[in-house]
Amino acid sequence: MLQKPLPIEISRLNPEDTDDRIKDARHTLREDLIILGHHYQRDEIIKWADYRGDSLRLSHLAAAHPEAKYIVFCGVHFMAESADILTTSDQVVILPNMSAGCSMADMANIAQVEDCWATLSTATDMSKVIPITYVNSTAALKAFVGRHEGACCTSSNAKRVVQWALERGDKLLFFPDQHLGRNTAVELGLHPEKDMLLWDPHKRFGSVSPEEIRAKRVLLWKGHCSVHGRFTTDQIAQARANYPGVNVIVHPECPLDVVEASDQNGSTEYIIRAISKASPGSVWAVGTEVNLVNRLAHEHPDKTIFCLDPVVCPCSTMYRVHPHYLLWVLESLVGGEIVNQVSVPIDIAADARLALDRMLLMK
Numbered sequence: 001m002l003q004k005p006l007p008i009e010i011s012r013l014n015p016e017d018t019d020d021r022i023k024d025a026r027h028t029l030r031e032d033l034i035i036l037g038h039h040y041q042r043d044e045i046i047k048w049a050d051y052r053g054d055s056l057r058l059s060h061l062a063a064a065h066p067e068a069k070y071i072v073f074c075g076v077h078f079m080a081e082s083a084d085i086l087t088t089s090d091q092v093v094i095l096p097n098m099s100a101g102c103s104m105a106d107m108a109n110i111a112q113v114e115d116c117w118a119t120l121s122t123a124t125d126m127s128k129v130i131p132i133t134y135v136n137s138t139a140a141l142k143a144f145v146g147r148h149e150g151a152c153c154t155s156s157n158a159k160r161v162v163q164w165a166l167e168r169g170d171k172l173l174f175f176p177d178q179h180l181g182r183n184t185a186v187e188l189g190l191h192p193e194k195d196m197l198l199w200d201p202h203k204r205f206g207s208v209s210p211e212e213i214r215a216k217r218v219l220l221w222k223g224h225c226s227v228h229g230r231f232t233t234d235q236i237a238q239a240r241a242n243y244p245g246v247n248v249i250v251h252p253e254c255p256l257d258v259v260e261a262s263d264q265n266g267s268t269e270y271i272i273r274a275i276s277k278a279s280p281g282s283v284w285a286v287g288t289e290v291n292l293v294n295r296l297a298h299e300h301p302d303k304t305i306f307c308l309d310p311v312v313c314p315c316s317t318m319y320r321v322h323p324h325y326l327l328w329v330l331e332s333l334v335g336g337e338i339v340n341q342v343s344v345p346i347d348i349a350a351d352a353r354l355a356l357d358r359m360l361l362m363k
């Protein structure tokens with residue numbers, strides 16, 4: 001996504017002046033505005049958030065506040081799209097920095113998925129293939145899934161959604177995150193090699209054969225999260241050597257061997273809950289984004305909490321939401337100008353909503 005340069009005057013502001021002006025703009029906009037902050041945002045952004053959460057929780061919160069004219073979503077692009085789909089047409093969703101995308105969501109585009117679907121149809125009966133997209137995907141992919149009788153899933157409900165798909169069809173096509181798809185299917189008793197294949201969108205015929213397509217039940221897209229893909233079993237072994245009795249908890253976007261070597265795995269909200277209710281004195285090695293891990297360590301000084309990878313970078317695209325961008329979008333609103341609106345075309349939004357609603361009905 002293209003982000004136009006910030007006014008020089010804003011980009012040169014020091015942190016204190018930036019904070020003062022964000023505070024003033026927020027005060028002027030009052031109940032017309034809500035600011036949403038994803039858990040992976042830096043602290044300098046999270047402190048301004050009216051609500052923090054994972055992507056879907058934040059979209060629901062936006063929808064639960066129809067009085068808010070402006071929703072400033074401090075997260076990445078696909079999250080702002082979901083918020084736009086779930087809110088009313090009168091509400092405006094704004095992403096402070098348009099270059100805040102998601103490397104995983106970018107690993108599957110609509111042309112590639114349509115090409116995959118057409119190619120699969122030469123080998124198998126597509127009326128028996130249910131497409132599932134992780135919410136970490138573009139609105140166009142959610143719409144594709146909605147049109148083809150599939151559903152979205154989150155890392156919290158992936159097991160339920162994959163189970164639903166397996167009951168409705170012979171096979172499922174899961175994109176864009178191979179790891180969440182594989183980990184979930186293994187949890188449901190499927191075998192990572194015998195029952196699954198990996199579709200490579202950059203190779204001819206996905207680098208699979210028609211026989212394999214016919215034989216496998218779970219067709220995984222070759223995509224991954226650049227943050228969670230960095231965690232390794234060596235890091236887990238090191239944590240166990242350094243801290244005997246440590247609890248290792250990881251996100252299901254991590255590779256299967258990492259999930260299997262951990263003590264627990266679950267969504268961001270699951271990780272937060274597990275650590276928050278743990279006994280004082282307990283020790284936690286966490287395989288997820290480092291801003292969240294550091295915040296948990298700060299909020300629970302009675303526990304030892306550290307990131308599995310001590311040199312892990314934060315999510316670089318989340319990190320693009322700097323306080324200067326937040327200030328710029330807020331002061332623009334105060335001045336009567338809407339900048340960086342994320343707006344999903346009506347036809348795409350309607351089909352994408354089908355996929356989201358199917359998921360929500362599975363509660």
Ligand code: SF4
Pocket residue numbers: 040076101102103104105136225226227228289315316317318
């Ligand atoms: S942590 Fe991974 S999945 Fe989440 S926004 Fe960053 S790149 Fe995308």
